[in-house]
Amino acid sequence: MAKRKNGSAGYFRMLFVGYFEGIDSQRGIAWRCADSLVLRTFLGYSVTETTPVHVSMTIIRKRLSAEVFTEVFRFVLGVLHEHRLLRGKTIGIDATTLEANAAMKTIVRKDTGDDWNECLRKLAAAEGIENPTDEDLRRLDRKRKGKKVSNKDWESPTDSDSRIAKMKDGRTHLACKGEHSVDLETEAILAAGVQPAEQGDPSTGPQTLRAAVENVAARG
Numbered sequence: 001m002a003k004r005k006n007g008s009a010g011y012f013r014m015l016f017v018g019y020f021e022g023i024d025s026q027r028g029i030a031w032r033c034a035d036s037l038v039l040r041t042f043l044g045y046s047v048t049e050t051t052p053v054h055v056s057m058t059i060i061r062k063r064l065s066a067e068v069f070t071e072v073f074r075f076v077l078g079v080l081h082e083h084r085l086l087r088g089k090t091i092g093i094d095a096t097t098l099e100a101n102a103a104m105k106t107i108v109r110k111d112t113g114d115d116w117n118e119c120l121r122k123l124a125a126a127e128g129i130e131n132p133t134d135e136d137l138r139r140l141d142r143k144r145k146g147k148k149v150s151n152k153d154w155e156s157p158t159d160s161d162s163r164i165a166k167m168k169d170g171r172t173h174l175a176c177k178g179e180h181s182v183d184l185e186t187e188a189i190l191a192a193g194v195q196p197a198e199q200g201d202p203s204t205g206p207q208t209l210r211a212a213v214e215n216v217a218a219r220g
Contacts (some may be wrong), residue, residue: 010052011060012072013043028056070215073192077219078187087185088216093205095179097197098161102174107164108156151198165197181203181212191215 012087015037018029033039034051038102045051080086108115117137124132124140132140141147147163156162163173177199180192190212195204 026057030054074218081219085186087183090184091181092184093181095177097175098178100159100174102156102159108157110155163197177207181208
């Protein structure tokens with residue numbers, strides 16, 4: 001990768017900084033790059049030049065297709081292969097449930113698009129309650145039967161990939177399942193992706209394994 005001060009090459013260089021320094025937010029990555037003289041040199045910026053802010057990273061990320069990220073991932077695997085850090089013979093798969101950046105209170109019905117309060121208002125109207133107050137709706141919600149929500153009927157309007165799932169601490173939340181495969185001899189990550197949170201490992205594991213095999217085969 002040639003040094004570039006902007007564009008996708010600079011963006012991926014900043015992602016590498018985040019990965020190797022354990023920074024999990026674009027805001028944190030941007031601040032670290034602006035604060036370090038060494039990282040400025042790595043990115044191709046002088047002391048007097050302004051490094052990209054986190055908003056710039058977001059704009060570039062949205063412009064890039066999924067295929068670009070796949071090619072960069074495979075490029076890194078190729079570098080690992082050149083340094084004999086890629087075996088691809090014994091592969092382990094692991095997954096964890098991650099909270100989505102969306103709140104349960106924003107979910108809507110798939111069939112009507114009604115949110116939770118709108119559904120309660122319709123139930124109140126069916127019981128003859130006109131112009132219900134928020135307290136009326138809360139009381140109705142507490143008393144009614146069948147309060148469980150399912151992915152069959154409900155979805156997030158802002159994050160279509162998230163699913164209603166129970167977290168390890170027992171809370172119900174909109175979530176995704178992060179799943180990755182690792183070369184157990186060298187600990188190199190061979191594939192990483194996001195799967196539906198309600199699907200079990202036996203369903204999603206084969207997909208992640210297949211992605212790992214394809215990535216290793218296409219390492220270049």
